[in-house]
Structure formats: structure tokens, C-alpha cells
Amino acid sequence: DIQMTQSPSSLSASVGDRVTITCRASQSISSYLNWYQQKPGKAPNLLIYAASSLQSGVPSRFSGSGSGTDFTLTISSLQPEDFATYFCQQSYSTPRTFGQGTKVEIK
């Protein structure tokens, strides 16, 4: 199985801050990497696919980059509705695996 490791596990930030979350794969996965946002009590929601493609309807302050084993999700200016947990997920092979999540909290 491909292991996905996110860092940090949690972070505190203020509205307007630039936030960066990292995801590392245990082997090269090219650009087969997706990002999801999950709010408390809700299902995850797709933000970014293919490492850097923005899902329809997702605000442009979200962006993704990376390839191979190292990937980044960036929120350019954190908004109140962005406080949530973020997961990466590899689509390179089965079993489909997720990172453990990064919780973004209010500072």
C-alpha cells in the first residue's frame, strides 16, 4: 500500500493568513494526488485533483502543487469558512489511501 503522510497534523492560523499543508507519498505517484476538505459532522469535499487542478466551484484561493512524492496544498488568504480538516489522497493505485489529515484551527 502507498502510505500518505501529512504535516503538520494541526495548525493554528488567523483570517487572512497564507496556509501551507504538505503531503508526502511513500513512493512516487506522479501527479495522482487529490485534496479534500472536511468540516465537522460533514462528508469530505473534493478541492483539488491531479495535484493542481481546481474542482469546479472551489474558490481560487485554494491551490495545489507537487509531483512525485511531495505535494502542497496552499490557501492564499484564509477565510472563516476554511477552518476544517484537510486530507490528501493518492489515486495512483489501489487500495486508495488517504493522509491522516491536517486540522486548521482558528488562532
Next chain:
Amino acid sequence: QVHLQESGPGLAKPSQTLSLTCTVSGGSISSGGYYWSWIRQHPEKGLEWIGYIYYSGSAYYNPSLKSRVAISVDTSKSQFSLKLSSVTAADTAVYYCARWKDDHIGRFDCWGQGTLVTVSS
């Protein structure tokens, strides 16, 4: 817009079989290019892919659960189902159904709201 809705008992007894159904509306479950998936999330934990099925019936499972899992599809009812046998407390989780878009990248692009299943006697 496609909508997915999980249904089934919220409580299962140890050693018994957990059964859930996902109903797809707003789109055809028989549309090519999608797999219909089950994913679970243990309390305050990460996400675990259980498996998925194509409308034709071809299914793929997580090896960690494969011996206990069966996913089936009923296109006439626009539903797909999960059966997880020999459950223990470790199977207590929120279970999500989701749609996997099977293009050259692949992604879970639509999710149900999730249903909590507790395994307890």
C-alpha cells in the same frame, strides 16, 4: 446534480454482518466512467477506502478488509450496497458512500452525508 444517500441500521452486534445501502439520485448509476464506493472514518480518525463497484458488477476491495467485504449493485433501484461480516468494535465508524470518477486521474467527486454505525452488544 448527483446525490448519494446512505441508509441502514446504526447498530450492529459483534460477530454479525453490517449492511448498508446507498441510493443514487439525480444521475444514472449506470453511467460509464464511475465506480461506486464505500469509505469509512473511525471516530476522530482518518479515512479508509473499503472498496468500489462498477455498474456492471466488477468490484475492487481493500485487501485489509477483503475477506469480510462484499459490495453489490442494483441498477434497477439505482442502489449499491455494502456487507461487512464478522464485525467487531473496531468496525465502529461513520460509513460514507461516494462516487469515484474513473478518468486518467481518478477522484472521489461526490459523497453521501455519511452514517454512523456502532458495533456493540
